[in-house]
Amino acid sequence: MPIILIEPGILAVHTQVLDTANHQHALQQLTLPTGSAHLSTPTTEGIRSYRDTAIILKENMPHQLTMHSGWVILIEPTSRVGLQVSAMLAGREARSLSIPDTPDEFSHLPTLLGLFNLRYQQKIHHYDPRISQLLKHLDQCFAGTCIKPEHWLAKDIAQQLSLSQSRFLHLFKENMGLPWRAYLLWRRLICAITALKAGHNATQAAYMAGFSDSAHLSRTFKNHFGITLQKLTSLNNK
Structure with a gap:
C-alpha cells in the first residue's frame, strides 16, 4: 500500500x-x-x-x-x-x-x-449544530467505527436530526458547500481506504463502505480519482 x-x-x-x-x-x-x-x-x-x-x-x-x-x-x-x-x-x-x-x-x-505556508489568518467555519452533530458521528470512521450503509440514506439521517428530508438536504448543502450525496461518496471512499489500511481485503472494505463488491469500489474510486485502487496498490508494491 x-x-x-x-x-x-x-x-x-x-x-x-x-x-x-x-x-x-x-x-x-x-x-x-x-x-x-x-x-x-x-x-x-x-x-x-x-x-x-x-x-x-x-x-x-x-x-x-x-x-x-x-x-x-x-x-x-x-x-x-x-x-x-x-x-x-x-x-x-x-x-x-x-x-x-x-x-x-x-x-x-x-x-x-x-510546506505550503498556510499562514493566513485562521478561519473557522461555523456549522449548524445539527450538521456538526452529523459530522462528529461520521468522524467515528477515523477510529474504525464506520456508520453502516443502511443508515446512510438522507431520509434516515434527516429523521435522526429531527428534520424533513428536503430541509436536511438544503441545510447540508448550505453548510458544506456540496450536496449530501457527493459528500457521502467521499466519506464512503474514506471508510473503504481506512478498512484497507487496517488489513481488510478489497471485498471486505467494499462491503464495510456500502459498495456492492470490490469491482464497484474500484470503479467508483477511478471515477472519483482517475485511477483504480488495484492499480494504485500494484504500482506502489513494485
Whole structure:
C-alpha cells in the first residue's frame, strides 16, 4: 500500500508512477511531486499545463495528472485547512507553489501541510449544530467505527436530526458547500481506504463502505480519482 494519511477533512496519499484519467471531484487538491510531474486543467483559453511544480486546485476542477512520485492531498473545502486553501487561491482555479528541496523527507500530515505556508489568518467555519452533530458521528470512521450503509440514506439521517428530508438536504448543502450525496461518496471512499489500511481485503472494505463488491469500489474510486485502487496498490508494491 502507498503511504496514506487520514484526518478529518483531509486525505493525503504518497504514491509512485501515477497516471490518472481526466477526472474531477468535490474536493480541493494539493499535488506535491517528488519527481517529474505534469498536471493539466482545461481553461476558457484551452489546456493549461503545470510541470514539476506543486499545484493547488479548487474543488470541481477537471484535471489529469501524471507523476513519477509524490503526494496528492485532498481537502474538504469547508474544513479549517480548506478555508485556508481558499484564501490562498483568492478566487483563482489553480495556483502553483514552490517545492522544497527535499519534500520526500516529510512523513506526517502536519509537516506536509506546513510546506505550503498556510499562514493566513485562521478561519473557522461555523456549522449548524445539527450538521456538526452529523459530522462528529461520521468522524467515528477515523477510529474504525464506520456508520453502516443502511443508515446512510438522507431520509434516515434527516429523521435522526429531527428534520424533513428536503430541509436536511438544503441545510447540508448550505453548510458544506456540496450536496449530501457527493459528500457521502467521499466519506464512503474514506471508510473503504481506512478498512484497507487496517488489513481488510478489497471485498471486505467494499462491503464495510456500502459498495456492492470490490469491482464497484474500484470503479467508483477511478471515477472519483482517475485511477483504480488495484492499480494504485500494484504500482506502489513494485
